[in-house]
Amino acid sequence: MTYINCPKCNDQSYFNLSSYTGPYRCMKCREIFNIVIENGEIKSSQLGKQDPDKLKLIKTYYTKEG
Ligand SMILES: [Zn+2]
Numbered sequence: 850m851t852y853i854n855c856p857k858c859n860d861q862s863y864f865n866l867s868s869y870t871g872p873y874r875c876m877k878c879r880e881i882f883n884i885v886i887e888n889g890e891i892k893s894s895q896l897g898k899q900d901p902d903k904l905k906l907i908k909t910y911y912t913k914e915g
Contacts, residue, residue: 851889856882857895 851864860877869886873894885893892898 851886851891852892853884853891855880856894 851867851869853862854860854873854876855862857880858875858878860875862876862887862903867889869884871883873882873884874880875882879888880896882894882896883889
């Protein structure tokens, strides 16, 4: 079992996977992170650069402006 501490709110969650690369959404603050797990260890966790909700908002905003 792999434990993840959310970089933003520090809430702890766990993965049953020993290796995983991809997006992870914090259950508490709902922030999206790009994480890399190898051999049951967190190698990388950073805020996702592409937040679907924010992109949707931006798209809606520009659609209205246009
Ligand atoms: Zn969080």
